[in-house]
Amino acid sequence: MALLKSCVRSGRNVFAVILRRELHKTAPALVQVTVRDALTQAMDEELERDERVFLMGEEVAQYDGAYKVSRGLWKKYGDKRIIDTPITEMGFAGIAVGSAMAGLRPICEFMTFNFSMQAIDQIINSAAKTSYMSAGLQSVPIVFRGPNGHSAGVAAQHSQCFAAWYGHCPGLKVLSPWSAEDAKGLLKAAIRDDNPVVFLENELLYGVAFEVSEEAQSKDFVVPIGKAKVERQGTRITLVSHSRYVGHCLDAAAVLAKEGIECEVINLRSIRPLDMETIESSVAKTNHLVTVEGGWPQFGVGAEICARIMEGPAFNYLDAPVIRVTGVDIPMPYAKILEDNSVPQIKDIIISVKKSLNI
């Protein structure tokens, strides 16, 4: 069942794969990789490729990572390249930025992005703005990564989505992977980028396995920053999302397909820069748009997409207003029933599609 689900997710029909294998040349060898392992692989490969790359954060070394994302790395690379820090985000984020200014390529892990708020001055004022302020004299090749958004039962202070906050600032690139391929390719691209990149992972996705193509298994596989991916082709309506909710959109699309409504699902991959071209081309085709995100509605990712759609050519193709499906505008509650009702559910997406299509 899981295999079928992940096949659906990768947009491929199981039968088509089998048929191809029988009638044509051998299909590329797909493997199942969890998002966690994809991230570990990405870091391992980049640590091996470039000696200046190193990882620092709380519990990343001897504990193998709070969420085991850096498992095995300390054993392989040692104290110099995998550094456990004290619980002092502002200090170690600043140290990471300073080391990037002086020629290293740090990966600075925040145990969750909620703690990045303590270091946000270093991310914005010391990292993001420096290339501009120095007129290109001083670069800051750094990656800030960690889980973002809500988890399960961790309550208000540990559940905030920072996509909108970081997506607001020039000088940063902000990425939000969904699949294992996204995770690996985007993290490698982020590490190789000479600019500050905020890499928003999702704790609930770490254990999810995805099919990864042979191409994506290569050590040189990178996913371009700033390009969205059409995960599922469709004709009736466009669903745009990032991170975990891409999966929700695909699940909703599967349900709607049974009713003959073919949804096009776009995985943003990149919050900044935002790939409006892909969204606009899709809307020109489908004339309907629903955005889905876990974060709060006010000044959020969906709000930005709505504004840009309205300002651009796609506005004239809309047959209905854009609908934003978002988290509820409250601090995250603890009780399961409350938490479940604080975030978008698959039924919310289905209802929005039908509302947009006036069904």
Place this chain on the structure above:
Amino acid sequence: MLLSVNSMQKMLTIISNVLKGSASKNGAASEVARVVAARTYADFTAEATFDVKKCDTHRLDDAPPTKSVLTREDALKYYRTMQVIRRMELKADQLYKQKIIRGFCHLSDGQEACAVGIEAGIKPTDHLITSYRAHGYTYTRGVSAREILAELTGRRGGCAKGKGGSMHMYANNFYGGNGIVGAQVPLGAGVALACKYLDTDQVCATLYGDGAANQGQIFEAYNMASLWKLPCIFICENNKYAMGTSVERSSASTEYYKRGDFIPGLRVDGMDILCVKEATKYAADLCRAGKGPIVMELQTYRYHGHSMSDPGVSYRTREEIQEVRSKSDPISLLKDRMLANNMASVEELKEIDVQVRKEIEEAAQFATTDPEPPLEELCNHIFYNDAPLEVRGTLPWTKLKSIS
């Protein structure tokens, strides 16, 4: 009558001084004076040893030397550099009052011995980072006065092409110029981490003021620098006032050299360039030997207010400022030492003053006539080494271009 070489030198100097003194009144005497003066240049003291104040220490078994050897060549260099900084800061004051410089402008006249002394104690391959009171350090780290003033006036010839301004000037191994109080300290520790990681024997001088000294992130940086033995010299430029708040009103402990707790510390006379130099050298050697980090407190003073919007006299008396000027001015201290030990003549130093004034005038001339940056470059340098990208302008249909 046998005269010693020493007294011969003194006599010749006196003669030349007298002749020079009358040169302005009598043109004919000036030619002779110049010849006499020229002859005395070769007879100046090549090198002299000076006593410097003993530094207070914290967790150190020894201390920087209390004697400093100064060559004539270095003395002239230090004198000139300090004069450039002094004149450059005063010129910035002037331009600000004429509204040619705008925004923030934090001047460091009075603190010249810190910038020049630190630079004398480290190597050009070492690293340095400081706060927004950065013009002097920008100069000692290699940027010309011309480019500094043009950056202050926001012109394309500025060292950051007019994009940064007073607080954001950069150079090789110089990481600014930082606007957020205290943020530069973890950055400096990070630069030191890179030095250690890359196995160079370089150090990073990480500067902050008495105001910043209470910032939490500094203590975070102390902790990690000490844990990981980073080659970081934490330097507190204590000029007694954080904006309008005196050290007694801001700090439960004003012994900033001890605030590193488990980190050894030195308290240094920041008005004596030789004391600063010896202490910096001592600290750098300690870091290079892998025994870092270390904290250095420089006791210094700024003549100007916190910035150009602060007259600087509501929280301190004019008498206090005047007293420091007359008794502890860093340039005067060096000058007196040089003259008292026959390391240079009054004319020679005056000549340097004239050259420096000229250099600053020319720099100011450039800074006021160079054109402003072109609008086409508004969006450039958002990213480094990146493909060109489109940037939204003030209006939705305005697509501006950004190149790296």
